[in-house]
Amino acid sequence: MTQRRADQLAREGFNAIPRYSSGADVEIDLSDNTNAWGTPPAARSVLRAAAGTGAARYPDLYGESLKRTVADRAGISPACVVTGNGSDDVLDCAIRAFAAPGDTIAHPDPTFVMLPVFSRINNIRPVPVPLTADYAMDADALLATGARIIYLCSPNNPTGTATPADVIRKVIAHAPGLVIVDEAYAEFAGVPGLLSEAPSLERVLVCRTFSKAYGLAGLRVGYGTATPAIIETIERSRGPYKLNIFAERAAVAAMTDDAGWVVERAAEAVANRVRLSDALSAMGLSALPSATNFLLVPTPKTVVLAARLRANGIGIRAFQNLPGLGDAMRITAGPWPVMERVLSVIADGLEGS
Numbered sequence: 095m096t097q098r099r100a101d102q103l104a105r106e107g108f109n110a111i112p113r114y115s116s117g118a119d120v121e122i123d124l125s126d127n128t129n130a131w132g133t134p135p136a137a138r139s140v141l142r143a144a145a146g147t148g149a150a151r152y153p154d155l156y157g158e159s160l161k162r163t164v165a166d167r168a169g170i171s172p173a174c175v176v177t178g179n180g181s182d183d184v185l186d187c188a189i190r191a192f193a194a195p196g197d198t199i200a201h202p203d204p205t206f207v208m209l210p211v212f213s214r215i216n217n218i219r220p221v222p223v224p225l226t227a228d229y230a231m232d233a234d235a236l237l238a239t240g241a242r243i244i245y246l247c248s249p250n251n252p253t254g255t256a257t258p259a260d261v262i263r264k265v266i267a268h269a270p271g272l273v274i275v276d277e278a279y280a281e282f283a284g285v286p287g288l289l290s291e292a293p294s295l296e297r298v299l300v301c302r303t304f305s306k307a308y309g310l311a312g313l314r315v316g317y318g319t320a321t322p323a324i325i326e327t328i329e330r331s332r333g334p335y336k337l338n339i340f341a342e343r344a345a346v347a348a349m350t351d352d353a354g355w356v357v358e359r360a361a362e363a364v365a366n367r368v369r370l371s372d373a374l375s376a377m378g379l380s381a382l383p384s385a386t387n388f389l390l391v392p393t394p395k396t397v398v399l400a401a402r403l404r405a406n407g408i409g410i411r412a413f414q415n416l417p418g419l420g421d422a423m424r425i426t427a428g429p430w431p432v433m434e435r436v437l438s439v440i441a442d443g444l445e446g447s
């Protein structure tokens with residue numbers, strides 16, 4: 095038997111899948127939509143206390159205490175909740191459980207950059223579908239793909255735009271297979287979303303995260319709701335022990351004792367996002383309408399402004415050639431003094447160009 099060459103050990107075509115890179119390493123990071131106010135207080139004190147108990151034992155198999163907490167808040171059964179190592183993990187596990195290698199997954203374009211990556215990792219072909227003229231999901235075009243899985247993201251990342259509920263319901267009503275509704279920014283959207291309803295919708299997985307409004311991105315906690323049958327299928331693909339003990343305890347505290355803090359900070363993020371959008375618009379930069387804690391600002395000056403912000407210690411996400419949008423800056427809304435710094439650097443940048 096001949097041995098494979100050492101540079102051909104990976105699966106066919108696998109090394110064409112991009113490895114994620116981020117532009118972190120700045121004083122103020124407004125590039126990834128995490129909570130610019132930090133980690134909520136009860137979660138913080140749980141983490142301090144948990145550190146003292148050690149980590150010699152395995153965590154709970156499927157994150158039972160977090161399942162109960164989510165279920166209580168959503169008014170559903172814990173059997174309708176799956177937890178994961180970030181909602182990334184829930185998406186990844188669902189994709190490989192509900193589509194076979196060679197199947198397709200339809201997704202809006204642009205959307206969450208990791209979605210096509212997780213699809214390809216699992217040998218499932220991503221089929222991008224352009225957004226409508228008002229930056230919503232195109233229900234008919236998504237359905238017309240006949241894809242085994244349809245992924246929706248509302249409010250959508252990176253556009254920040256929400257898709258009307260009746261459009262999402264239309265996709266669900268006609269989809270041939272599973273519909274994933276990514277609600278990573280639901281806490282900022284001002285509408286309830288489908289979290290509580292997912293179990294009764296029969297072919298829907300609703301995904302949420304502790305990385306954005308809840309201020310726990312570093313712990314990697316996400317969850318989803320669906321029928322018990324869908325949850326069980328995803329848990330087969332997930333396997334045990336995905337939530338470490340610290341993450342599970344902190345997430346439970348963040349969702350219970352910190353609930354007020356989370357709501358207040360989310361409201362502040364939304365208020366500052368509106369102010370930021372108004373101020374940018376006065377400078378001739380018009381952001382897309384957002385239902386999240388960030389703004390997408392299409393401008394051909396994106397690269398120049400991002401470099402200027404970076405030189406001033408501020409990281410934002412600079413997108414190049416987004417479909418239908420061109421170059422665009424994505425800026426996380428944070429405390430107002432930080433937004434003022436952003437605005438002053440951008441104002442200088444526009445004047446100098």
Ligand SMILES: *Cc1c(COP(=O)(O)O)cnc(C)c1O
Nearest residue numbers: 180181182206251278303305316
């Ligand atoms: C941030 C984000 C996620 C990832 O969440 P994690 O829980 O940190 O894995 C998922 N979907 C969208 C749309 C996001 O913006």
